[in-house]
Amino acid sequence: PNLPPMLPGGLPFVGHAAELRSNPVAMVQRGRDMFGDIFCVRLPGTLGVVMTGHAAQEKYFRFRDDEVSQREAYQLMTPVFGKGIAYDAEPQIMKEQLGFFHGALRESRLRTYTDGFIAESEHFFGQWGDTGEVNMLEVGNEVTLYTSTRCLLGDKMRFKLSREFSELYADLEGGINVISFFAPYLPLPAMRRRDKARVKMVELIEKIVAERRLDPEGHEDILQTLVESSYADGRKLTVDEITGLILTIMFAGHHTSGVTFSWIAVLLAQHPHIFRRLVAEQREILGDRERITYDDLQKMKLLEGTIKEALRLYPPIILVMRRVLKAFEFQGKHVPEGSMIIASPAVGHRVPDVFPEPHRFDPDRYLAGREEDKRWPYGHIAFGAGRHRCMGIVFAQLQLRALWSHLLRNFELDMLDPSYPVDYTNLIAGPRPPCRIRYRRIAK
Ligand code: HEM
Numbered sequence: 001p002n003l004p005p006m007l008p009g010g011l012p013f014v015g016h017a018a019e020l021r022s023n024p025v026a027m028v029q030r031g032r033d034m035f036g037d038i039f040c041v042r043l044p045g046t047l048g049v050v051m052t053g054h055a056a057q058e059k060y061f062r063f064r065d066d067e068v069s070q071r072e073a074y075q076l077m078t079p080v081f082g083k084g085i086a087y088d089a090e091p092q093i094m095k096e097q098l099g100f101f102h103g104a105l106r107e108s109r110l111r112t113y114t115d116g117f118i119a120e121s122e123h124f125f126g127q128w129g130d131t132g133e134v135n136m137l138e139v140g141n142e143v144t145l146y147t148s149t150r151c152l153l154g155d156k157m158r159f160k161l162s163r164e165f166s167e168l169y170a171d172l173e174g175g176i177n178v179i180s181f182f183a184p185y186l187p188l189p190a191m192r193r194r195d196k197a198r199v200k201m202v203e204l205i206e207k208i209v210a211e212r213r214l215d216p217e218g219h220e221d222i223l224q225t226l227v228e229s230s231y232a233d234g235r236k237l238t239v240d241e242i243t244g245l246i247l248t249i250m251f252a253g254h255h256t257s258g259v260t261f262s263w264i265a266v267l268l269a270q271h272p273h274i275f276r277r278l279v280a281e282q283r284e285i286l287g288d289r290e291r292i293t294y295d296d297l298q299k300m301k302l303l304e305g306t307i308k309e310a311l312r313l314y315p316p317i318i319l320v321m322r323r324v325l326k327a328f329e330f331q332g333k334h335v336p337e338g339s340m341i342i343a344s345p346a347v348g349h350r351v352p353d354v355f356p357e358p359h360r361f362d363p364d365r366y367l368a369g370r371e372e373d374k375r376w377p378y379g380h381i382a383f384g385a386g387r388h389r390c391m392g393i394v395f396a397q398l399q400l401r402a403l404w405s406h407l408l409r410n411f412e413l414d415m416l417d418p419s420y421p422v423d424y425t426n427l428i429a430g431p432r433p434p435c436r437i438r439y440r441r442i443a444k
Contacts, residue, residue: 001334004038004049007031015042023424025318028052028347038333047339051330052348054376059330060343061378061386065091066325068341070388073321076184077251079194080172085244096231097245101391104225104249110398112220114294116150117402120158125406130441133416137435140261141254145169147399148254152246153208154221164204171197172247176427198243205243222249253392256316257399259430263314264306264404265437267361269415274363275408278302282408290409297401303408305363307400308373311382313361315345316428320384345381346429354379414438 007030010016019027020041028050031039037056041048051060074087081087086094124143128134145166150158153165175194185191205223212219212227226242237245268275281302286292320343327337335341350358354376355365365372373380383390390396407413416436423432 001336002332003047004040004333004335005035006040006042007034007050010042014044016048017042017044020048025344025346025422025424028319028342028344029350032347032351038330038335041342043340047336048342049324049335049339050342050344052344053351054348054354054379056330057343057348057378057381057385058376059328060322060341061381061384061389063322063386065387067328068322069325070322072323073340076176077248079175079184079191080198080251081248082198082240082244085241086248093231097241097248098391100226100229100237100245101222101249103229104222105391105395109220109225110394111294113147113151113395114297114398114402116155116158117147117399118292118406119155120147120150121403121406125410128411128439128441131439133436133438135434136262136265136437137259137430137433140265140430141258143403144254144258144261144399147257147403148250150221151395152222152250154219154223157208161204168197168201168204169250172201198247201247202240202243205246206239209239209242222246249392252390253395255426255428255430256392257396259314259316259428260307260310260396260400261403262431262435263310264400265413266415266420266431266435267306267310267313269413269437270420271361274306274361275413278306278404279408282405286409292402292405294398297398297405300401300405301367302363303401303404304397305366306404307397308366308380308382309361309363312349312355312380313359314422314429314431315349315382316430317382317384318346318424318429319344343381348379348381409442411439411441414440 007016007027009019011018016027020043027041031041031050032052037053038049038051041050051057071087077086078088084093086097089097120143124146146158146162149162149165153161157165171193174190175197208223209227212224223242223246226237226245230236268278281300285296285299322341324335324337324339324341328335349355352358355372364370378385383393383396414437416438417434420431420435422429
């Protein structure tokens, strides 16, 4: 059969895995420049097929679950989420589990979470001095850890629990790395710490669930939705499953939002004229009011465009993967069963016929009259697309708008480093530390 062309380079046995690890985006871009929408790379033990450009991305994201599978691609998460949770569950069960998230992310809940985002912005940035230098990567990850804890476990737990929770969570994260991608159960210290942390996390959630059963009223958080949910056959979730799903949503939503927060800081420090326009938008919507509401956030169109544009230039998830269950053809090329197909938001977002002048930071692209993200429905894929598109899009937008609304109204930012390169050594790509930014509180 007529396989897609093979990218030159790569090593015996491991193929292109080393390059995929050190600079995946440069590798995918090199292949696209040479061959266009579809080409092959050699991965350990399997053929990788990279698909970029709006036509290839449309093909990619329209597959059904019986045609391609995410399960093998994301099995490195199984030791954290747990057996039988999310990608490790049978497709029907995974669908039901994702359905519980739908309940936890419905609009009435989003309003409650937004109150938490607003309260956290005031609390967290209220502790900043008049001026200071911060590592914006750390700031993003810390503030979103607190907002996440509020949404998952409630506002009370934000103060009671965040230390214990964040330590366990850090150990769980330490067990997710490039090694675990190929060998998730090696007896390495990081993997042992990961497994111990998961046992403790179950104990911690078990305690909270027991308290909830005694005092079931008035809890508006993701944990409560899971406690009240049951599968289609009537079975309630076990504490192990509740913990696994809490970790699933935490891993999906925390660093992705955290690094986006920090990229916005970098982009706004680099583009002061956009910063000024965003401050003007805040004034227009709020007048002299200090406290913002859910409805105010809906009106912040330039801020919305800024978030979309940060996600276009710096998508936190640079690659997504699926295992091919049924061979298919694309542009006359044959993609065999068993191969791993790869799509890349980072490369796909910078294809000039999808987004003109693709390297330019231009939040106006999304505003009425232009709406460049609508031109190709599979062009902007920071949140994926199709049946497994991210469930946290609205959540992420509300959270980032609440945090940035506060900063825009209270601080000015300056760059401290000449450039802010992307760090590809993490699974979620953020700015490379130290990512230093100076803030100054605006006199009122
Ligand atoms: C799926 C990105 C925030 C929950 C995805 C996917 C991407 C993504 C690319 C698709 C993966 C694939 O196709 O293989 C992001 C980004 C975020 C973000 C860039 C922040 C800026 C969130 C938040 C939540 C969340 C805040 C929850 C509150 C999920 C879930 C899925 C998902 C549950 C799986 C959906 C499915 O498989 O049907 N996300 N995400 N994400 N995301 Fe997000």
